[in-house]
Amino acid sequence: MTAVQANNLWKYYGDYPALRQISFQLETGQCLALLGRNGAGKTTLLRILAGLSRPQQGILRVLGRESRDPNSRASIGILGHGIALYEELSALENLKLFASLYGVADPEDRARRWLERTGLDTVSDSLVREFSRGMRQRLAIARAFLHEPVLLLLDEPFTSLDDRAIKLLQGLLGEALARRSTVILSTHQLREAMELSTHVALLHRGQLTFYGERPAEMLSDPTWLYRTHGES
Amino acid sequence: MKLLREVCVVAGKDLRSEFRTKECLNAALSFAIVILVLFSFAVDPSSEQIREMSGGLLWLAFAFAGALILNQSFARELPNDCLDALVASPVSAAALFLGKAAANWLLLMIVELVCLPVFGVLYNMSWLGQWPLLLLVFLLASWGVTVIGTMFSALTVNLRLRELMLPTLIYPMMIPALMAAMQLTTVLIATSGVPPEDWIWVRLLVGFDIIFTSLAIALAEVVLLG
Missing domain, CATH: 1.10.8 (Helicase, Ruva Protein; domain 3)
Structure with missing residues (x-):
């Protein structure tokens, strides 16, 4: 079953396009690591997925429904800043x-x-x-x-966590994925993210420059994607 | 039933937070009482004139004190990004709005019910004979004030000058409800009942409440999400 289906999402802040032409599909049980530099649009995308913001263009289905549908929201867990x-x-x-x-x-x-x-x-x-x-x-x-929740949206969840909280969160995420929940996490902590993720998306200035299964190279070299698909 | 449960959960949370800190309640109560005390120095409290302006005086104090309560309604959700968590939850925007409005309504009613005896003592006025009708007027007018104030509290929550913007925006909108409340309160305190020609003000209050509650419920999702 498809957990998230985004088709040509655009989001503007004033005239500035914070997200441009975002399209991807994530199945249940998958874990997507959302990567990108500061200001790339990760938080904006997570807010749209959580139903906290509306895209100006594009179609978004979360757990088979509109993202603001109460049934979708009841199945989403959010850990933000x-x-x-x-x-x-x-x-x-x-x-x-x-x-x-x-x-x-x-x-x-x-x-x-x-x-x-x-x-x-x-x-x-x-x-x-x-x-x-x-x-x-x-x-x-x-x-x-x-x-x-069957869909977890985590915005830089490991940032400023102490060791005990990191261990707790990793354990809970592992359990959630074992239950075939879907996880989307934005992060700068690449090693922790690579251990969990099945898929990787790289955002650069509001655009997806890479989306797909986690490249094997990233396990040994987490910055590989930045070098090959992002800015150096 | 689900809506009612959600409204109670949101209102209960706001009231529990407020009764624990008493920030708004203490500020609003002190402010309203200070206004009443200062006015008692400005005019002769025993004159007939004060009887004729009693409704105006009381409702000015309630409106100013109410702004302090309304300002905090959504502002208390800002620390730790609690507003995001509420909006992202499956609770409907209407339930969220009604829960907050209900909590504000109760807090404003507490301020009014404490201020009324103070007003009676300071201005040597008896209002006990008309208390059921007075209570009805207070309930209806306070809901009107609250429903507009809560909506604009949500609209102005992210503004830097929200403490200034909220009163500036809400008082003009409240004029019909405040006029009706002032007129009816004056009539109830100065005379022995509401004359037939003044029942139009009660109808105005009821209409005001229905229209603005419906509008607020319809617009709640747009206001909260932008």
């Missing part, structure tokens, strides 16, 4: 809130299970504003995964 957690709510309240928003049957039970999974069960009633950076990161990971 911000942790998307409320500072004045406790860890448990935050997870219960998002479990309720995603229509999870027993939000409290699900929230408690994820707090346990992320090692935050002992501080479940503490406010997020009292958390260390690493604890916030783990809670944000729990927030993104707690409704068992």
